[in-house]
Amino acid sequence: MMAGRGRLVPCVCLGLFGVLCWVWVSFASFPDDQLPLEALDAVDRGAFHPQSALSEMEFASISSYRGPGNSDRRRNKELPIILWWSGGLFPHFPGDTERIDCATSSCLVTSNRKVQLYKRTSSIIFYGTDFRAYEAPLPRLRHQTWALFHEESPMNNYVLSHAPGIRLFNYTATFRRESDYPLTLQWLPSLDYLLQPVAVPLQEKNRLRREGLAPVLYMQSHCDVPSDRDRYVKELMKYIKVDSYGKCLNNRPLPEHLEDTSTATGEEAGFMNFVARYKFHLALENGLCPDYMTEKLWRPLHQGCVPVYRGSAAVADWMPNDHSAVIIDNFPSPKALADFLKRLDENDDEYAKYLEFKNPSRITNTRLLEALETREWGVNDMTKPNYLNGFECYVCDQENARLAAERAYKKAPKKNQPPQPKMADNSHMGCPLPSPGYGDVQDLSADDGWLQIWPQDYWQSLDQAEGLESLIRHNESDPSLLWKHIQNIAVSRARGKH
Numbered sequence: 001m002m003a004g005r006g007r008l009v010p011c012v013c014l015g016l017f018g019v020l021c022w023v024w025v026s027f028a029s030f031p032d033d034q035l036p037l038e039a040l041d042a043v044d045r046g047a048f049h050p051q052s053a054l055s056e057m058e059f060a061s062i063s064s065y066r067g068p069g070n071s072d073r074r075r076n077k078e079l080p081i082i083l084w085w086s087g088g089l090f091p092h093f094p095g096d097t098e099r100i101d102c103a104t105s106s107c108l109v110t111s112n113r114k115v116q117l118y119k120r121t122s123s124i125i126f127y128g129t130d131f132r133a134y135e136a137p138l139p140r141l142r143h144q145t146w147a148l149f150h151e152e153s154p155m156n157n158y159v160l161s162h163a164p165g166i167r168l169f170n171y172t173a174t175f176r177r178e179s180d181y182p183l184t185l186q187w188l189p190s191l192d193y194l195l196q197p198v199a200v201p202l203q204e205k206n207r208l209r210r211e212g213l214a215p216v217l218y219m220q221s222h223c224d225v226p227s228d229r230d231r232y233v234k235e236l237m238k239y240i241k242v243d244s245y246g247k248c249l250n251n252r253p254l255p256e257h258l259e260d261t262s263t264a265t266g267e268e269a270g271f272m273n274f275v276a277r278y279k280f281h282l283a284l285e286n287g288l289c290p291d292y293m294t295e296k297l298w299r300p301l302h303q304g305c306v307p308v309y310r311g312s313a314a315v316a317d318w319m320p321n322d323h324s325a326v327i328i329d330n331f332p333s334p335k336a337l338a339d340f341l342k343r344l345d346e347n348d349d350e351y352a353k354y355l356e357f358k359n360p361s362r363i364t365n366t367r368l369l370e371a372l373e374t375r376e377w378g379v380n381d382m383t384k385p386n387y388l389n390g391f392e393c394y395v396c397d398q399e400n401a402r403l404a405a406e407r408a409y410k411k412a413p414k415k416n417q418p419p420q421p422k423m424a425d426n427s428h429m430g431c432p433l434p435s436p437g438y439g440d441v442q443d444l445s446a447d448d449g450w451l452q453i454w455p456q457d458y459w460q461s462l463d464q465a466e467g468l469e470s471l472i473r474h475n476e477s478d479p480s481l482l483w484k485h486i487q488n489i490a491v492s493r494a495r496g497k498h
């Protein structure tokens with residue numbers, strides 16, 4: 001088989017992406033070597049439309065083909081199969097099965113669930129937001145690894161934030177730097193994005209301030225979220241003027257011509273100009289987790305506004321330098337934060353220091369620079385693979401290496417080591433129990449909306465993770481037995497206490 005013979009073909013890459021992308025089709029492989037899955041039915045493609053970076057950014061998939069280290073000459077029917085359990089995310093022609101030729105080896109990838117129990121199916125890739133314990137592919141086969149792709153908010157699935165949940169996966173691509181294939185800077189397209197000149201000069205911002213514009217912008221329409229950000233912002237508003245245009249804590253109408261764009265995460269020019277007039281942008285993520293950072297943080301930096309941020313407690317690790325964002329958790333109270341912002345608002349020199357990173361030599365954070373330079377996937381970059389194709393290739397190469405090690409061990413157990421099991425742990429996600437955005441949880445009234453949702457969701461997710469672990473341990477093949485297993489765990493726990 002000739003790896004590398006093929007062509008780039010444009011495809012409308014699943015409604016999900018809604019953009020044109022490119023897929024490398026190694027068509028030369030097919031005529032003499034029937035794809036074994038072609039005859040199988042079309043995939044069950046559920047309605048699955050996550051709101052995510054994936055749907056907002058243009059992805060260029062110049063294919064999984066990454067050439068020259070790959071000397072894999074096997075025919076398609078000899079290759080390990082990787083199954084995308086979340087078919088909606090399958091980064092190839094819908095319904096197709098394709099050969100991918102990765103850095104060091106090749107695989108077949110498919111979204112056809114009929115291969116679930118095949119011996120050759122060596123790995124299953126899951127999309128975190130979409131992963132449901134009561135729909136997991138069971139029985140879990142000993143020879144199959146599970147791979148998790150989750151770049152979205154922790155709030156979408158707290159099952160993954162518990163040790164028994166994340167440990168089910170052997171490979172991960174998450175926003176955490178500790179994951180196997182980290183997507184930490186997924187919302188930061190490039191260094192140039194940060195270096196873009198300030199959109200609205202300080203003199204102009206001061207003029208707008210004198211005309212009555214608030215120093216601080218808040219724009220959020222998703223209000224009931226685990227980070228409970230509104231509770232904090234509401235308190236902050238007592239001490240400093242905040243213009244709030246979204247549905248949450250709204251105190252100003254959005255100009256009519258912007259109504260359609262306000263919820264977009266994309267960067268429509270009219271919207272961008274509108275928000276760039278503010279000195280400070282409240283940038284509070286919907287869920288708190290180490291390394292979970294979104295466009296809320298990077299967009300103000302791009303525009304030359306100062307983000308007032310809460311989300312990843314380690315955000316400072318990724319900032320251009322040590323004074324480019326105001327970090328909420330560094331202040332003892334909303335009032336203290338307000339006092340600080342007022343001082344910056346009144347002192348042009350102090351404010352300007354926060355934008356010094358627009359000068360390239362002032363981006364001093366080597367972790368940031370190196371991460372941008374060395375990541376292999378691109379955002380809006382036609383010369384690099386997108387991270388979905390990148391991750392499936394990571395899994396493919398890992399699996400081929402594992403299979404080769406297993407074969408070598410079987411052949412000569414005295415000479416070779418068996419491959420070591422590999423699985424994820426809490427450092428690959430591990431988001432903490434949601435806590436109130438302001439104040440202590442004991443002080444909330446019993447009918448508090450946030451209190452009724454998020455702490456419960458978090459602990460119920462732990463039950464589900466433990467339930468699924470139990471299903472797997474008992475080699476069950478019906479995932480709907482989850483509830484029974486959860487009950488059994490609860491019962492035996494209660495007994496243990498007596």
Ligand SMILES: *[C@@H]1O[C@H](CO)[C@@H](O)[C@H](O)[C@H]1NC(C)=O
Nearest residue numbers: 167168169170420421422423
């Ligand atoms: C994959 O993870 C499972 C569950 O944690 C574990 O039992 C298994 O040994 C791992 N497989 C490999 C090949 O590391």
Ligand SMILES: *[C@@H]1O[C@H](CO)[C@@H](O)[C@H](O)[C@H]1NC(C)=O
Nearest residue numbers: 138139140142474475476477
């Ligand atoms: C688990 O169940 C499957 C079928 O349901 C069976 O083929 C397999 O042998 C079982 N594995 C173990 C370890 O019992």
